[in-house]
Amino acid sequence: MFSWLKGWFVTRSPVPLQYMRVKPERNDGNPLMFQFFTWDCLQDDKSWWKHFEEQVPRLAEYGITQVWLPPPNKAAVPEGRGYDAYDLWDIGEFEQKGTTKTRWGTREEYLQACKVAQEHGIDILIDAVLNHKLGADRTEEFQAVPVRSDNRLKDAGPPRTIQGWTAFDYSGRGDKYSPMKWTQEHFTGVDWDDKAKTKGIFRITSPGHKGWSRNVDSELGNYDYLLGQDIDHRHPAVQEDLLNWGEWILQTTGATGFRLDAIKHIDRKFMLNWIQETRRRSGKKEMFVVSEYWTGNLKFLMPYLNHFKGETAFFDVPLHMNFNKASRERTRFDLRKILSSTVVQVRPNDAVTFVDNHDTVEGQSLESWVGDNFKVQAYAIILLRGYGLPCVFYGDIYPNKEGYSETISREVLLLMKARKRFGHGITEEYLAHSNCIGFVRKGDSSHPGCAVILSNREEGSTPYVHELRMNVGIEHAGSKFGSFMTGHGVVEIDAQGWGMFTCFASNVQVWVKTEELLPENR
Incomplete structure (x- = not known):
């Protein structure tokens, strides 16, 4: 009888891209993220952070509102990208792992680049590598059992005493920022027995260990273990150190959020709490988070x-x-x-x-x-x-x-x-053909719209030119649209707002009102 009330009082989850910060408040344009690195990228004559700082004005000009930078933390080796995380608290400040700077540069260069980005209306996202550690300072001896690589829930042999690289002393940093020193009690597994010089996946079974987390992806039976020394996110000391780091890195850099690495391998109860608690501790209710x-x-x-x-x-x-x-x-x-x-x-x-x-x-x-x-x-x-x-x-x-x-x-x-x-206003789609589709952005009170058509037909095929009839709105009746991409061609809009838009095979075309074209597009 009261079925219409069903769901009325149900608490609905917030919608990420509607409440999280995707651009600075003073920016009324479209939000746009930019990943500012590749796997092998480096500059010959300057640090990566300096390169980023120099490119900030160009990125702002193209409408970038967020930049996802590579992990800023000290890696296990000098050339490490940061995904081989050694010390999250060292962002190029301490002599550790044979270097003071990271692959990307020094702490001073990093913070300066972040500052310049913010001055140009670009938010910084921290790449947070919270799943594992590598590059331990020394080995420890403990009990462990080898498990099958294709099913981590099945043992591949009996328990035994192994030596694993699990002690992180941070002698270069000492207790600055964090007093925590990591040992085998903070990990669930390792991939190397230094005693037997054997590679494999070993689940630590010494007293106090709980085995793999159940709150992870079920691929390979249980995908808690990915690589290196796998962090046990159920350990209270681990939880507190990672929470402290989340608040600290935001305050230190002025960043507005995170890109979370490899979350299918991290205890999801911890990960959810980490996001919520980092928001609370930092005071950033709109903190942006995107997960891999x-x-x-x-x-x-x-x-x-x-x-x-x-x-x-x-x-x-x-x-x-x-x-x-x-x-x-x-x-x-x-x-x-x-x-x-x-x-x-x-x-x-x-x-x-x-x-x-x-x-x-x-x-x-x-x-x-x-x-x-x-x-x-x-x-x-x-x-x-x-x-x-x-x-x-x-x-x-x-x-x-x-x-x-x-x-x-x-x-x-x-x-x-x-x-x-x-790229503003509502979207109307025209799924015309298996090899040609289009859509129209209708624009809004402050921005004109556009018509987009794209093709995956092979170059040289027949017909070489696609035609797609789309409606750009009756308010454009009698106007003309020109090519933004090539500067060639004109589409006449009829009294009802319809036009016949074209695109070459294996190509993309964006059509806008001719008066909106820049001189180089005409």
Whole structure:
């Protein structure tokens, strides 16, 4: 009888991209994230932090509101990227692991770069590596059992005494910032027995240990263990140290949020509490958080989205995998299905969309590079369609040795400009053909809109030019639209707001009112 009341008093989870800070308050434009590094990137004549500082004005000009920087912490080796986390509290200040600076530079350079970014209206995101540690200072002896690599719930032999690299003394830093010294009691497992000189996965079984966490992904039986010394997030001292670090790094850098690395391997109860408590301790209720849960299967990702109750956005790995598949299948891929089973399709305000990142590059552990034949189309979808928060990859913009194309860089920069100027208002989609789709952004009171058409038909195929009839709004009746990407061609809009828009095969076209075109686009 009162079924209409059902759900009325149910507490609904907050929607991440609607309440978290995605851009500085004074910025009325579209939010846009930028990943400012690749796996192998370095500058010959300056530190990475100095390089970033110098590029800040350019990034601001292109509409970047957030920058995801590489992990700032001291790594296990001087050239380490920070994912081989040794000391989170050392951001290039102490002589440890054979160096004072990190791969990326010194503490002073890092903080100066963060300051300059903030002065230009760009927020900083900290890449938080909380799953594991590497580069211990000495070994310890303890009981452990080897487990099978394909199923960590099954033992591969009897318990034995091993020597593991689990003691982190931090003699270079001492007790500054944190007095905690890590030992075997703070870890669940290791991957090396120094006593027997044997590599494997060993679950620590000494007194006080609880085994693998149950609150992790079920891949490989239990995916608590990933690499190095696996942190036990149930240990009270571990929890307090990581919480203290979260508050400290935000205060030290002025950063507004985090990118969380490898959360499928971290106890999710701890991770949820860490996010909530870091928000509370730092006083940053709108603290931005995006999490990496690497799976192309939305079915596996959805339980995590539900568990975290809107406290974090998620990288849309299923969408990235669709882009990769589209680039491999070429004209056989049905573009009308490009958003199928993706986060941005089912939970658009939970999705951080991306085309590629440092892990997807050819030769990396998660290799799934989006080919050049579909990269610009993929960027057009995430930058201009109007759903999710897009993240642009440094490797697609700046010259590098890991997959850079000058042509693609130029096209993506144009799309970034188009997002800033024209990517506003509601989105109307035209899923016309398996090899040609389009959409219209209607604009708003402060920004004009645009019409976008893209193709995955092979170059040289017949017909070489796609035509797609789309409605840009009756308010544009009698006007003319021109090409923002090439500066060629004119589309006349009829009395009802319809126009016949075109796009070359294997290409992207963005159409805007001719009076909105810059001189170089005309």
